[in-house]
Each structure stands twice: as C-alpha cells, then as structure tokens.
Amino acid sequence: xxxxxxxxxxxxxxxxxxxxxxxxxxxxxxxxxxxxxxxxxxxxxxxxxxxxxxxxxxxxxxxxxxxxxxxxxxxxxxxxxxxxxxxxxxxxxxxxxxxxxxxxxxxxxxxxxxxxxxxxxxxxxxxxxxxxxxxxxxxxxxxxxxxxxxxxxxxxxxxxxxxxxxxxxxxxxxxxxxxxxxxxxxxxxxxxxxxxxxxxxxxxxxxxxxxxxxxxxxxxxxxxxxxxxxxxxxxxxxxxxxxxxxxxxxxxxxxxxxxxxxxxxxxxxxxxxxxxxxxxxxxxxxxxxxxxxxxxxxxxxxxxxxxxxxxxxxxxxxxxxxxxxxxxxxxxxxxxxxxxxxxxxxxxxxxxxxxxxxxxxxxxxxxxxxxxxxxxxxxxxxxxxxxxxxxxxxxxxxxxxxxxxxxxxxxxxxxxxxxxxxxxxxxxxxxxxxxxxxxxxxxxxxxxxxxxxxxxxxxxxxxxxxxxxxxxxxxxxxxxxxxxxxxxxxxxxxxxxxxxxxxxxxxxxxxxxxxxxxxxxxxxxxxxxxxxxxxxxxxxxxxxxxxxxxxxxxxxxxxxxxxxxxxxxxxxxxxxxxxxxxxxxxxxxxxxxxxxxxxxxxxxxxxxxxxxxxxxxxxxxxxxxxxxxxxxxxxxxxxxxxxxxxxxxxxxxxx
Amino acid sequence: xxxxxxxxxxxxxxxxxxxxxxxxxxxxxxxxxxxxxxxxxxxxxxxxxxxxxxxxxxxxxxxxxxxxxxxxxxxxxxxxxxxxxxxxxxxxxxxxxxxxxxxxxxxxxxxxxxxxxxxxxxxxxxxxxxxxxxxxxxxxxxxxxxxxxxxxxxxxxxxxxxxxxxxxxxxxxxxxxxxxxxxxxxxxxxxxxxxxxxxxxxxxxxxxxxxxxxxxxxxxxxxxxxxxxxxxxxxxxxxxxxxxxxxxxxxxxxxxxxxxxxxxxxxxxxx
Numbered sequence: 021x022x023x024x025x026x027x028x029x030x031x032x033x034x035x036x037x038x039x040x041x042x043x044x045x046x047x048x049x050x051x052x053x054x055x056x057x058x059x060x061x062x063x064x065x066x067x068x069x070x071x072x073x074x075x076x077x078x079x080x081x082x083x084x085x086x087x088x089x090x091x092x093x094x095x096x097x098x099x100x101x102x103x104x105x106x107x108x109x110x111x112x113x114x115x116x117x118x119x120x121x122x123x124x125x126x127x128x129x130x131x132x133x134x135x136x137x138x139x140x141x142x143x144x145x146x147x148x149x150x151x152x153x154x155x156x157x158x159x160x161x162x163x164x165x166x167x168x169x170x171x172x173x174x175x176x177x178x179x180x181x182x183x184x185x186x187x188x189x190x191x192x193x194x195x196x197x198x199x200x201x202x203x204x205x206x207x208x209x210x211x212x213x214x215x216x217x218x219x220x221x222x223x224x225x226x227x228x229x230x231x232x233x234x235x236x237x238x239x240x241x242x243x244x245x246x247x248x249x250x251x252x253x254x255x256x257x258x259x260x261x262x263x264x265x266x267x268x269x270x271x272x273x274x275x276x277x278x279x280x281x282x283x284x285x286x287x288x289x290x291x292x293x294x295x296x297x298x299x300x301x302x303x304x305x306x307x308x309x310x311x312x313x314x315x316x317x318x319x320x321x322x323x324x325x326x327x328x329x330x331x332x333x334x335x336x337x338x339x340x341x342x343x344x345x346x347x348x349x350x351x352x353x354x355x356x357x358x359x360x361x362x363x364x365x366x367x368x369x370x371x372x373x374x375x376x377x378x379x380x381x382x383x384x385x386x387x388x389x390x391x392x393x394x395x396x397x398x399x400x401x402x403x404x405x406x407x408x409x410x411x412x413x414x415x416x417x418x419x420x421x422x423x424x425x426x427x428x429x430x431x432x433x434x435x436x437x438x439x440x441x442x443x444x445x446x447x448x449x450x451x452x453x454x455x456x457x458x459x460x461x462x463x464x465x466x467x468x469x470x471x472x473x474x475x476x477x478x479x480x481x482x483x484x485x486x487x488x489x490x491x492x493x494x495x496x497x498x499x500x501x502x503x504x505x506x507x508x509x510x511x512x513x514x515x516x517x518x519x520x521x522x523x524x525x526x527x528x529x530x531x532x533x534x535x536x537x538x539x540x541x542x543x544x545x546x547x548x549x550x551x552x553x554x555x556x557x558x559x560x561x562x563x564x565x566x567x568x569x570x571x572x573x574x575x576x577x578x579x580x581x582x583x584x585x586x587x588x589x590x591x592x593x594x595x596x597x598x599x600x601x602x603x604x605x606x607x608x609x610x611x612x613x614x615x616x617x618x619x620x621x622x623x624x625x626x627x628x629x630x631x632x633x634x635x636x637x638x639x640x641x642x643x644x645x646x647x648x649x650x651x652x653x654x655x656x657x658x659x660x661x662x663x664x665x666x667x668x669x670x671x672x673x674x675x
Numbered sequence: 676x677x678x679x680x681x682x683x684x685x686x687x688x689x690x691x692x693x694x695x696x697x698x699x700x701x702x703x704x705x706x707x708x709x710x711x712x713x714x715x716x717x718x719x720x721x722x723x724x725x726x727x728x729x730x731x732x733x734x735x736x737x738x739x740x741x742x743x744x745x746x747x748x749x750x751x752x753x754x755x756x757x758x759x760x761x762x763x764x765x766x767x768x769x770x771x772x773x774x775x776x777x778x779x780x781x782x783x784x785x786x787x788x789x790x791x792x793x794x795x796x797x798x799x800x801x802x803x804x805x806x807x808x809x810x811x812x813x814x815x816x817x818x819x820x821x822x823x824x825x826x827x828x829x830x831x832x833x834x835x836x837x838x839x840x841x842x843x844x845x846x847x848x849x850x851x852x853x854x855x856x857x858x859x860x861x862x863x864x865x866x867x868x869x870x871x872x873x874x875x876x877x878x879x880x881x882x883x884x885x886x887x888x889x890x891x892x893x894x895x896x897x898x899x900x901x902x903x904x905x906x907x908x909x910x911x912x913x914x915x916x917x918x919x920x921x922x923x924x925x926x927x928x929x930x931x932x933x934x935x936x937x938x939x940x941x942x943x944x945x946x
Contacts, residue, residue, distance in 0.1 A: 047885050048892070059830070067838040070705075070817060071845070074808075075686055077801040078712045131941075132719050139763065139790045142783030146765030200882045201889060214904035276905075294907025301905040308898035309905065313811035313843045316914035322906030331914050344914070347811070349846055363906065468682045469743045470690045509857045529861050540851055540891060541858040543883045556863030584890070602863065 045083070046194035047201055049091025054098045054202065061092055089118065090187065094195045098202065104195070111191040119184030123176045137172055144168045204545050214276060214293065214301065223298045224289030225371045226254045226403055228275065233283035235270050245270040247283060250421060252403055254370065257394075259414030260407045262423030263619065268407045271423065272375045275405060276301050294322060300364035304376040306356035315351070316344040319362050334362040337399070338392055352495040354385020358392060365400065372396070375407045380614060382494065382644040390416070409618055453521070454482035455606055455638050456506055456531070460515035462662075463501050467513055475501040476512065476662040483606065486636040490649050493659030502659065503608050503642045507533040519605060532604035536611040538591040539583075547586070547594055548579040554598025568601040569594075573627050589620030593627070600631070606638035607631075613647065621648070628652050684746040687845065690806045695922060696738035697807045702816035703923040704804045707930050711800055714934050715793060720944065723937035724792050730933055731799045738807050756791065763787035814839030815913040836909045844895060851891050855884070 053061050065088035072080030093114045097107045126133045144164055151161040171178060234246035245267030252258055252275070262268050274280055276299055277291035292298020303309050312318030316331045323329060335341050338358040343351075351359065357377050364372055374393060378386045394416045397404060406417060414420050463476040475498040483489055493499040504510040505517050508524035508531060517524050519531060535541050544550040551568050552559035559565070566576040572593040578586075586594065592612065599607065612628070613621045629652050631637045641653050658665040689697065711727055768782025818835035825831055867873040903909065 044881070044885055048889055051889060059833075063830070063834050063837045066834040067841045070813065070838055071687075071841060073709075074801065074805050074813070077708075077797045078716070079797075080801075129716055132716050135719050135786065135789060135793075139783075139786040142763040142766035142768065142786045143759060144762075145767065146762030146783055149765045149767070150762065197882065197885060201886050204882070204886045205889065205893075214901045292907075294905050298907070303898075303901060303905070305898055307847060308895060309902035311840060311843060311899070311902055311906065312912070312914075313839065314809075314914070317811055317912065320911045320914045322903065322908060322910045324910050327911070329914070347809075348843070367907070466683055466685055469685055469746075470741055471685045471688055504857070507857075507861065509860060529863060533857075533861060535854050535858060537851065537854060539894070540854045540887070543855075543859070543862075543887050545886075554862055 045087035046090040047197045049088050050095035050198040053092045053095025090190050090194050115184040115187035118187045119180040122183040123180040222289040223292030225291050225299045228252050229286040231284045233280040236281045256403045257417045258405050259417035259420045266423040299371045300369035301373045302360045302377050306353040310348045315346050329366050338362045353381045371403050373405045454484050456483040457518040461512045462514040463512045488653040489640045490653035490656045491642045497659040498662035499642045499659050507531045531606045532599035533608040534595050538595050541595045542583045547581050551598045555601030568597040572597045589616045608640045610642045681747040694738040700919045700923050701808050701812035702820050718941045720941045722940040726937045728796050810842045839912050
C-alpha cells in the first residue's frame with residue numbers, strides 16, 4: 021500500500037520535471053526503485069505515461085518511459101549497495117541498449133526517418149548557403165554542405181551513439197543527484213501510521229477491551245501511549261480528550277488494529293479496517309483523505325468490486341446532496357470532511373473513529389461537521405469514538421476519557437523571546453505614508469482562456485507602519501491571492517500594489533511571507549543552515565543564527581536539529597526566524613495557526629503580538645478564523661468573492 | 676500598467692460546457708489519439724497530416740473549443756520557428772517555382788513545414804483529449820481498456836488505481852510546487868563570485884529543490900497511504916462506470932475511415 025501511494029505521488033513530480041528538466045525526473049523514479057519493488061515503478065511508469073500522453077502526446081510518454089528506465093538502473097544499483105564502478109558498467113550496457121532501441125525504432129519508421137533527415141539536410145544546406153555569403157566562411161560552408169549528407173549515411177552509428185551518450189549522461193547525473201537525495205532523506209522515516217495486519221476470519225471489532233495497553237514507536241525511547249485501560253461497547257459515543265503528546269492519535273491506531281507494545285486487547289473478531297461492518301477512521305487532514313476526483317467516486321473508492329452503494333442517500337445524509345458530480349478539488353475543508361464521513365458510512369461500520377476532524381476546518385464548517393457526527397448514532401447502529409483537543413466538542417458524548425500522557429518530551433520548551441535586533445520607528449507613526457498601498461487591485465487567473473476565474477475585484481486599502489491587519493475570508497474569497505499580490509509574487513491584472521511608493525513586484529523579498537505550509541518554506545536540511553540561507557548570512561555565523569532563533573523564542577540548542585524532526589509549531593518559528601533576520605518592511609502570515617496544536621498556538625500568538633508591539637513590525641494576517649487574533653490585529657478586512665465587504669460583519673467567535 | 680495577459684497553459688481541465696465530443700467515452704478518445712499518433716509516426720505524409728488536421732479541427736469545432744483555449748506562444752519559440760524556416764527555405768531543392776527569371780527551390784521549406792505541421796497536429800490531438808475529458812473518467816477507462824491484460828497477470832487494476840490517485844494528487848502537488856517556487860523567490864540569492872562558486876551554488880540548489888519536492892511528495896504519499904488503509908485497500912474507483920455507447924462506435928468508424936484513406940493515399944502516392 022505504501023508503495024502504491026508513493027508511486028502515485030512520485031508520478032506527480034516526475035511529470036512536471038520531465039516536462040522541463042527530464043534529467044531530474046529520473047531522481048524520483050530512482051528513489052522509488054531504491055525503496056520499493058519494481059512493481060511500484062511499473063505502476064508509476066504506466067500512470068505517468070498516461071498523464072504525460074494526455075498532456076504532451078507521444079513525446080511526453082517517451083520522456084517518462086526514459087526517466088523510469090534510467091531511474092530503475094540507478095535505483096537498483098543503489099539498492100544493491102554498489103558503487104560508481106558498477107554504475108558505470110551498468111550505465112554503459114544500459115545506454116548501448118537504449119541506443120540500439122532508438123536505431124531499431126527508426127529502422128522501422130522509414131518514412132518518419134526520411135522526413136526528419138531531409139528536413140535536417142535542408143536546414144544545414146540553408147545554413148551553408150547563408151554562410152557562403154559571409155567572408156572567410158566559404159570553406160566551412162562547403163564542408164557543411166557536402167559533409168552532412170555523407171555523415172548521415174552512417175546514421176545508425178551517429179544516432180545510436182548519440183542517444184547512448186545522452187542516456188549515459190542522464191544516468192551519471194541521475195546517480196549523482198540520487199546519491200545526494202538519498203543521503204538527505206535517510207533520516208526521514210516513513211510516517212505512514214495505519215498499517216494494520218490483514219484480518220482473518222469474522223469481522224467484529226466491538227466490544228473491545230483494552231487492558232494496560234502501551235505503545236512505543238520503533239526507534240523511540242519512550243511510550244507514546246499508556247498504560248490505558250478502556251472499553252468501547254457497541255453503539256456507544258465516547259470522546260477522548262487530552263493535550264498534545266498524550267497519545268490520542270496513537271490510541272486511534274491501536275483501536276484501528278495496530279498491535280500494542282504491551283498489554284492486552286480483546287475483540288470478538290477482526291478489526292476490519294475499512295471493511296463492511298468493521299472499523300472506519302476519519303482523519304485530520306481533509307484534503308489528503310479524499311481519494312476520488314469526483315464526489316460520487318470518492319464515496320465508493322476502495323469498496324469491494326460488485327458492491328452497490330446508494331451514493332445519493334449517503335450524500336444527502338451528510339448534507340452534500342446534489343454535489344455528486346462535482347470535482348473534489350473545489351470543496352471546502354468542512355465539505356471534504358463530511359464527504360469522508362459519507363465514505364465511512366458506505367461501509368456500515370460498527371466503529372467509527374474521528375481523529376481531530378475539525379482542526380483544519382473553519383468555524384461554520386466545524387459546527388456542521390459536529391452536528392453531523394452527533395446525529396449519526398440515531399440512524400446507524402455504530403459506536404463513535406471522537407478524539408479531540410477541544411473540550412466543548414466532547415460535550416455531546418456519553419462518556420469522556422481524558423488521556424494524561426507524558427507529552428512534554430515532544431514539545432521542546434520555548435524560551436521567552438528576546439527583542440528583535442532591528443531599530444524600527446515606534447508604532448504610532450501613523451501620519452507617515454503607508455507602507456503598503458493596495459489600489460484598485462483585481463486579479464483574474466488564466467485570463468483570456470475559457471478557464472478564466474476572477475479572484476479579486478477592485479480591492480483598495482492601505483497598511484501603515486506598525487499596523488496589525490487581519491484579512492478574513494472563507495474558502496475561495498481570494499485572500500491567498502491578495503497575500504501573494506502584497507508579497508509581490510503575483511502581478512495583479514488590474515490596479516497596483518505599492519511598497520513605499522514603488523511596485524512591490526519589483527522588490528520581491530522586501531515583504532516577508534510565511535506560507536500556510538511551513539514545511540514547503542524550509543529548504544535546507546538543518547535548522548542553522550536553513551535560517552542562514554533564508555536570512556542571507558553565512559551558516560558559520562553562529563552568533564547570528566542564535567540571535568535569530570532567540571528572536572522567535574526557540575532554544576539555540578535546536579540549531580543543529582534536522583528540519584524533519586521539528587514539530588509544526590517549531591517549523592513555523594524557524595520560518596519566522598529566517599524571515600525576521602532580514603528586517604522585512606512587513607510580514608504577511610497566511611493561516612499562521614493552521615495545523616499547530618492549541619498550546620503552540622498560544623505561544624505563537626504571544627510571540628507575534630510581542631513582535632508587533634515591541635518591535636513595531638507591520639503585520640498582515642490571512643485567516644479564515646478569528647480565533648484569538650483580535651489582540652494581534654486590531655483592524656480587520658473582510659473579503660468575500662474577491663471583494664472587500666463594506667460593513668464589518670462579525671461572525672461567531674472562536675471556540 | 677499591466678501588459679496584455681499571456682494565456683497560460685491549462686492542464687488536465689476540460690473546457691466548460693458539453694458537446695458530443697465531451698460526452699464520448701474517455702477510452703474512445705484514448706484509443707483514437709493513440710492510434711492516430713502511431714499512424715502519423717509510420718506515415719508522416721502530407722495527405723495523412725492534412726486529413727488528421729481536418730479531423731482535429733472538425734472535432735474542435737464540434738466541441739466548441741474557443742480560440743482562447745490555446746496558450747500564448749512565447750516569443751523565443753516564434754523566433755526559433757522563424758530561424759528554422761529561413762534556413763530550410765534557403766536550403767532549396769526541388770520542386771522549383773519560377774517568378775520571372777528567378778528560380779526558387781521550395782523543397783527545403785516544404786520539408787520544414789511538414790515537420791512543423793506534424794508536431795502541431797500531434798499536439799492538437801492531445802490537447803483535444805485534455806480539453807474535452809474530465810480527468811475522473813480517465814482511470815476507469817484505462818481499467819476497462821486494459822481488462823484483457825489481466826489474463827497475462829498484469830496488475831491493470833493497480834495501475835488504474837494509481838493513475839486515478841495521481842490525477843487526484845496532481846493539482847495539489849502543483850499548488851505545493853508553486854509555493855516552493857514562491858518561497859525560493861522570497862529568499863536572498865547567495866552571491867557567488869567565481870564560476871566555481873556559481874557551479875557549486877547551482878548544484879546545491881538543484882539538490883535542495885529535488886529534495887524538497889520529493890519530501891513534499893512522500894509526505895503526501897504517507898497521508899494518502901493512511902487514507903487508502905482506512906478504506907480497506909483498493910477496490911472500486913468509480914461510482915458510475917461509463918461504457919462506450921453508439922456515438923463512440925460512430926466516432927471510431929469515422930476515425931478508422933479517415934485513417935484508412937490516409938494509408939491508402941500514402942501507398943498510392945509513394946508506392
């Protein structure tokens with residue numbers, strides 16, 4: 021299963037790479053061959069070929085096949101732990117074989133070959149004729165004109181050899197890049213969690229009795245869960261609460277069939293994860309658990325062949341009626357989660373586990389989702405285990421289990437932030453010219469094509485020195501586009517966005533931006549290198565790295581930590597450290613609290629508030645939620661359908 | 676202040692609306708495009724190219740594809756084509772035309788035009804499919820088309836499932852790559868004075884970029900793996916399996932007739 025999904029994801033990088041730099045498309049394929057079986061590479065190659073064929077025809081298909089070929093060769097040599105000499109031997113044989121294949125193909129396609137050759141000769145002759153009018157170039161011209169057709173008579177050697185050399189170069193570069201990438205990825209363990217042994221016999225997950233159950237992840241030195249003693253009876257609604265690191269998600273894994281490290285679990289039959297009458301799980305990330313491209317397809321995805329499902333009734337139950345034919349890509353987080361509930365219900369589960377399902381959903385979506393979950397047991401005979409860190413979400417349960425695990429080890433303690441090492445005017449300098457002027461900005465994506473969509477219309481506002489502005493809007497309100505415009509990353513189709521009176525798109529980097537997905541912004545492997553590279557100073561300049569880390573309240577001992585070992589909140593702080601070290605004119609934060617647990621959220625808010633008040637940093641926060649942002653951002657701008665709403669329409673507060 | 680907008684390449688999204696072409700079974704379109712591509716690589720003559728071009732244009736007209744669907748062609752590509760055209764035209768060769776007393780050899784230019792036309796037709800053929808097909812229909816169609824391969828113990832269902840998932844993950848990953856690229860633009864560029872330092876920086880950047888892209892993809896893969904496990908493994912991939920119907924038979928018949936005409940003409944003209 022891991023192989024299949026890895027193959028899938030790899031395809032999605034190979035295709036764009038293959039389009040531009042086919043040299044690099046070999047690396048992901050090589051990684052696939054290195055980590056998984058050839059079967060996964062085959063699936064990736066077929067899927068990639070079809071997509072490339074849809075995009076770029078035969079040429080695209082052949083490029084993907086070539087990437088897969090080179091990837092398999094380099095990946096397998098790596099996997100067998102052989103060195104460069106083996107690779108050179110394999111590479112020589114492999115490139116000769118591919119050269120021979122090219123020659124064979126051209127032998128068969130005689131007409132295409134003639135066409136290509138004649139056209140090449142025509143171009144060369146033309147070039148020769150042009151050169152013959154240039155003084156001193158006549159001899160070159162004559163050589164070209166006579167020599168080229170003669171050379172072409174040896175085309176099998178020429179083209180076969182040329183293509184072999186090309187493939188050999190691809191193999192060598194692919195090998196070099198693959199070696200580096202594998203080194204960098206070696207400490208990134210697979211994060212796939214739901215990997216349960218297959219069931220044998222009858223499926224009956226309930227009633228389940230856990231007795232002194234503990235769980236410890238491989239290569240870890242402490243228990244992530246327990247010891248826990250817990251029963252779940254059929255038809256029961258249990259809420260599981262606890263702080264981050266108390267093992268809530270680990271408990272979900274154990275309930276979903278992961279064998280515990282110690283203790284006993286009694287069930288009458290198999291867990292039946294995803295099976296009819298078994299256990300269903302709904303997870304935190306709305307986007308990544310939806311597998312179908314169309315809503316209706318997603319409901320049935322993975323059901324055994326032949327089983328018929330009343331898709332429309334299920335969609336109606338979760339409040340998505342009429343959306344069956346819609347693309348899942350256009351749904352909001354809340355709608356995606358309700359779709360996941362529909363997919364779970366299609367399996368008529370005896371046990372439904374909802375793991376932090378609301379944490380990435382906006383306020384209205386959260387309310388609808390909770391109502392749906394609470395009402396499920398009236399219509400279905402199943403037990404609901406709801407894992408949440410919001411206490412008010414647990415209220416509708418019949419029983420609340422509070423996990424008190426020792427979570428401190430996962431949260432590196434934050435030190436109190438020091439002052440930002442930049443001299444800034446005091447925040448009350450309102451009378452001066454605005455820092456950012458957004459004037460009549462409108463933006464349309466793909467304008468001029470049938471797919472044109474308007475993201476922003478006629479948006480105007482100013483941001484002054486030391487301001488704290490919240491740009492609030494729902495899904496598709498254009499708030500992210502506005503953020504990109506203000507950072508100078510997108511040039512708006514109409515209007516202008518000025519920073520200190522000059523177009524911000526000419527000064528990319530002057531306005532710092534922290535993206536929603538912090539991981540995407542961290543490019544180096546280690547914290548100190550990352551901060552140094554983002555801030556533009558040498559990575560050996562330890563004192564500046566330490567200063568930057570202290571500014572955002574991170575312990576300097578984290579400097580040598582690998583990026584992939586950081587928690588979500590820490591990653592966000594490392595991003596901020598790099599950005600702030602460049603003393604930006606303003607800081608834009610896109611959903612700064614998303615995917616960060618409640619404790620870290622409070623810490624992050626305190627830090628940001630401090631930066632704005634004490635250092636006078638100008639801040640623009642983009643969010644779909646108001647939760648706790650009033651302090652940080654006294655001013656709020658509401659966006660809807662790409663336009664600014666005139667009256668401050670106050671939606672419900674935060675949980 | 677804004678320059679006339681360049682039309683971007685829009686990938687894997689059908690032109691809004693519906694038409695007889697939109698409603699054809701995705702499998703039919705795949706067969707047609709694949710078949711014609713093979714035909715044109717074997718017989719890249721003027722008559723086949725012309726016939727297929729006519730077919731593509733008719734299909735585009737039937738599917739009501741607006742001209743705006745075509746992406747803008749960057750200037751360097753125009754220049755490249757012009758350069759190729761000029762050198763080929765200078766190359767001369769038969770046939771000759773005479774204007775007054777000056778003779779022109781058109782042979783080179785004709786060869787060049789044929790290669791260009793061939794590439795355009797092949798691109799147009801692929802574009803027609805992606806302009807009229809919802810990506811959700813592609814994976815089930817591949818599963819149906821590949822059913823005979825099951826006898827050879829080829830895991831066609833696994834391939835179709837990963838194709839479907841890849842198409843689902845594709846836009847999400849493209850978005851993530853956009854963010855990656857934007858984040859890069861926001862960073863200061865390291866100054867490298869010597870050529871050696873520049874090369875070193877370039878190499879480091881390539882490795883950083885590839886690693887970041889792979890990390891993102893693998894993370895996505897892990898989450899997707901969890902989601903697949905939560906569904907109990909692979910199985911059905913489509914709620915309403917579409918099948919070829921009689922319009923598909925007509926479309927196939929038309930394509931076969933045109934292709935046959937193209938092949939016959941090639942044999943008659945060139946022997």
